Structures are given as C-alpha cells and as structure tokens.
Amino acid sequence: TQLLEQSPQFLSIQEGENLTVYCNSSSVFSSLQWYRQEPGEGPVLLVTVVTGGEVKKLKRLTFQFGDARKDSSLHITAAQTGDTGLYLCAGGGTSYGKLTFGQGTILTVHP
Amino acid sequence: DADVTQTPRNRITKTGKRIMLECSQTKGHDRMYWYRQDPGLGLQLIYYSFDVKDINKGEISDGYSVSRQAQAKFSLSLESAIPNQTALYFCATMEREWGTQYFGPGTRLTVL
Numbered sequence: 001t002q003l004l005e006q007s008p009q010f011l012s013i014q015e016g017e018n019l020t021v022y023c024n025s026s027s028v029f030s031s032l033q034w035y036r037q038e039p040g041e042g043p044v045l046l047v048t049v050v051t052g053g054e055v056k057k058l059k060r061l062t063f064q065f066g067d068a069r070k071d072s073s074l075h076i077t078a079a080q081t082g083d084t085g086l087y088l089c090a091g092g093g094t095s096y097g098k099l100t101f102g103q104g105t106i107l108t109v110h111p
Numbered sequence: 112d113a114d115v116t117q118t119p120r121n122r123i124t125k126t127g128k129r130i131m132l133e134c135s136q137t138k139g140h141d142r143m144y145w146y147r148q149d150p151g152l153g154l155q156l157i158y159y160s161f162d163v164k165d166i167n168k169g170e171i172s173d174g175y176s177v178s179r180q181a182q183a184k185f186s187l188s189l190e191s192a193i194p195n196q197t198a199l200y201f202c203a204t205m206e207r208e209w210g211t212q213y214f215g216p217g218t219r220l221t222v223l
Binding site for chain 1: 115142144146151152153154155156159161167169201203205208209211212214215216217
C-alpha cells in the first residue's frame with residue numbers, strides 16, 4: 001500500500017512557468033522531506049518540514065506542510081532548465097527508523 | 112571523496128547468478144538502508160540496519176539478503192537473480208530518526 005501519493009507523476013513545462021507538486025496521505029507524519037534526484041545520481045535532500053502549517057523557502061522553491069501533517073506541496077516559481085529532475089517526497093514517523101517515499105514527480109523544464 | 116559509495120555502478124548478469132552489491136560510508140552513521148527504484152514506483156525499501164547486529168526486512172525483501180560487515184559497510188545480495196530484479200539500487204545512511212538520508216550514486220543492475 002502506497003502511503004504517500006504524489007501528483008502529478010509527470011510535468012513538462014516551459015522555462016519561466018510556475019508549478020506545484022503535491023504529496024498527499026491519509027497518515028499523519030512527524031516530518032516530511034523533499035528530495036531531488038538527477039539522472040545517474042542518488043536523491044539529495046532539499047528540505048525537511050516538521051510543524052503543521054510550516055512554510056519553508058529555498059530561493060525559488062516554496063515548501064509547505066499541511067496543518068494536519070498529512071500533506072505537503074512544493075511550488076517552484078519561474079522554473080529554470082536546471083530544475084529538471086525527479087522530485088520525491090518522504091514521510092517520517094509512521095514506522096520507526098524508516099521513511100516512506102512517494103512515487104516521485106518527473107519534472108522537465110524546456111528552454 | 113563521496114560520503115556514500117556503491118560498487119559496482121553498473122552490472123549485467125544472467126538469470127540464476129549470485130550477485131553482491133556493496134556499499135561503504137564515511138559519515139559515521141549507524142543507520143544504513145538498501146532501496147530499489149523502478150520507474151513510477153519511487154524508492155522501495157529492501158532491508159535496513161540500525162547497527163551491526165540489527166538487520167530488518169523492508170517492504171520487498173524476498174529474493175534479497177544483506178550483510179552488515181561493519182558500521183561502514185552494508186552489502187546486498189541477490190542469491191539467484193531473476194529478470195524482474197532489473198532495477199536501480201541505492202544505498203543510504205541516516206544519522207538519526209527522521210534525519211536526512213544520504214544516498215550513494217546507485218547501481219544499475221540488469222538481469223538477462
């Protein structure tokens with residue numbers, strides 16, 4: 001059973017556009033992490049959110065943790081070709097010592 | 112030098128062969144993980160270890176085994192490889208509960 005549902009699975013946009021990726025669950029998580037993965041490499045952590053309603057900004061990326069800690073979103077403003085990659089959300093707290101990963105969103109930003 | 116290394120980076124093998132994938136880390140973390148990645152399925156946990164004497168099965172452990180030889184080394188074995196084990200395999204470490212996971216570069220395994 002997939003505890004974390006990411007949407008959309010694929011996203012293809014032009015440079016300069018805005019986009020939002022969603023991560024939803026029926027479970028409550030103690031923390032929610034977002035990772036970015038480039039071809040040929042392992043995922044790299046972008047951010048961790050731990051408080052319901054928390055908003056974190058990383059340059060053009062804005063991350064939000066839902067009030068009930070069941071969902072999260074990643075918003076990218078004015079996407080650039082360098083944003084292309086696989087974005088993964090991961091929840092902690094439902095199973096000791098393990099993270100639960102969403103299935104990922106493949107983002108392609110065209111010049 | 113990379114903090115988490117995996118060998119080999121690519122491997123092509125035949126059905127029925129025994130394969131070992133190795134992972135080493137210099138981060139000093141006790142927690143280590145093996146994941147499998149297939150397109151559209153994110154990362155699925157195969158095995159994880161909290162220390163040398165603590166090994167736990169993940170969601171998809173059937174057909175796989177692991178060995179934690181030292182704090183820094185965690186190996187994944189496929190006793191008798193089958194084609195549907197063709198995938199990208201990642202090793203990761205984590206310093207504490209719900210902390211950052213640090214991933215290796217991955218091993219691309221193809222079973223013919």
